[in-house]
Amino acid sequence: MNERPLKICHANIITPHRIIPNGCLLIQGTSIAAVAAHDIEITDADIIDAAGKYVAPGFIDIHVHGGGGFDFMDATEEAFLAIAETHARYGTTALSPTTLTGTQQHLLHTLEVYEQANKNNHKGASFIGMHLEGPYFSINQRGAQDPRYIRNPDPKEYMDVVSRSTAVKRWSAAPELPGAIAFGQYLRAHNILVSLAHTDAIYEEVLEAYENGYTLATHLYSSMLGVTRRNAIRYAGAVEAAFLLDGMDVEIIADGIHLPAPLLKLVYKIKGADKTALITDAMRAAGTNHTESVLGHPETGLKVIIEDGVAKLPDRSSFAGSIATADQLVRNMITLADVPLADAVKMMSLTPATIMGIANKKGLLAPGKDADIVIFDKDITIHNTIIMGNPVYNRPAGIA
Missing domain, CATH: 2.30.40.10 (Urease, subunit C, domain 1)
Structure with missing residues (x-):
């Protein structure tokens, strides 16, 4: 101090x-x-x-996986602290370390490492609680999430996680899965933010989920349905549900690649600065000049390539996280989406602070x-x- x-x-x-x-x-x-x-x-x-x-106000990134050559799934104190210091150089003063789909054992170990790293984090962005992204996802919308570990919500499993760690502040899941509504109810009862993600849900399913705790849309547009057809009948998807539900917050990867300028403009026009948080969704190659990397643990994660300013699976079938930093997101909202400076800053500070329930102190x-x-x-x-x-x-x- x-x-x-x-x-x-x-x-x-x-x-x-x-x-x-x-x-x-x-x-x-x-x-x-x-x-x-x-x-x-x-x-x-x-x-x-x-x-x-x-x-x-310092930038607050509520969805970040890594940076500086490290990933939170490395599950080492060195990785946690290096990522925090990397993103601080780009204006991030607080962040939510985010996991990927994996084993229960690995997840619990990562939560233990968080507790120790949080005590020793004096040079990097503050940690504001863990964000668990998965493993309860739609296999069709997995994106770069490892399909080996994707599964339906298991009460024994998620109750064990919550009982063991107070570090979990947010959990992303697909709300249409069997058991997902009970999962959302349980988390909200324990003051954990529930977010819909990697989902095949249509509007009616999202509405039910929203009424049972799912108040945030994880990386809007990415790995979720828009308008779809079932037996020739057209249905509104999760994207449209997020727009229609005025109370639902959204987060967007504003790197200009996951969402091009027209979609950045559309989200801002409909949801506005008060309901839209900018996120990097950064993986380990953020803040480096690497052309090859790994998403997740270095030994068991997925190999990715870095090209066109984004991480991709080697077959180029899906993006695999961004390499963006917070300053880039603010810059893009101004230059690509024609958003006023004050609103672009709000979406990277006060809005994420409000979503995470820390606006009394930050943002x-x-x-x-x-x-x-x-x-x-x-x-x-x-x-x-x-x-x-x-x-x-x-x-x-x-x-x-």
Whole structure:
């Protein structure tokens, strides 16, 4: 923790309602002490001169698998900490470590590693709880999820996980599977966010799921049905259900590849900044120049290739996660989807914080909030990342 006060001055400060020109922000300890439209007079403070750059709440990535050459499925403390530090360089100040479909034993071990890594995470993005992606998915919508481990919800299995670890804050599943409604009810009773994902569900099934706890759509459009036909009759799919249910939140991989510009615009137009979270869904190659990689555990995971700015299965039949970073998502929403800067930032900060139930402390630049702050220029190039009042990244001078 930074013992001296830290003042950021000459900044364009982004709030949900406006951008404060030539503003000033004061950090005391781990919290924001003041935000002002004028200079804050204080002695004995460290000073960052933003020189007209933007100061925004730190980015919150609620769906990330890896980065820097590591995957959370490596299930090592080294991997957890390296991923957190990698994404901090791109403005992420908090993230949800996300698993892939695998064995029960591997999952439980990963949760144990999370607990230890969380205690020792002092240089990277804060961990805000584990996101379990799978193994309860539709085999038809598996994408790059390993089919060997896909199965229906098993009460004995998921109750065991919840009883063993308080780290699980979100779980993604296909709501049309046998037992999926009871699964959703159980998780919500234990204050765990339930999200629909990798699903063949149609509108009627999503509606029932929504009424039983499934309030978020995982990577909207990816691995879920749109309009479909069954016995020649047309049905609205999960995509349309997410649009029609006003209360349902959505997350999108805004790398410009998983969703091209027209779909980014459509999601923003229908759901808006308050109901749409930007996610990287990044795998281990994010933040590297690798052309080959592995999705999941290095020994048992799926081999992938990196081309066209995205991870793919070697036969190119499916994407296998993104290599995006949070700064890229914000930049894309502005340049590809014509979204105002303040809304693009909200979708990467306050909205995910609200979805995860942590908006009382994160996602907003206001007195009393956690001092999670990112400073970037007009091109959304990250210059400084501050996490809980601690500067963890300063862009080296001279980098073009």
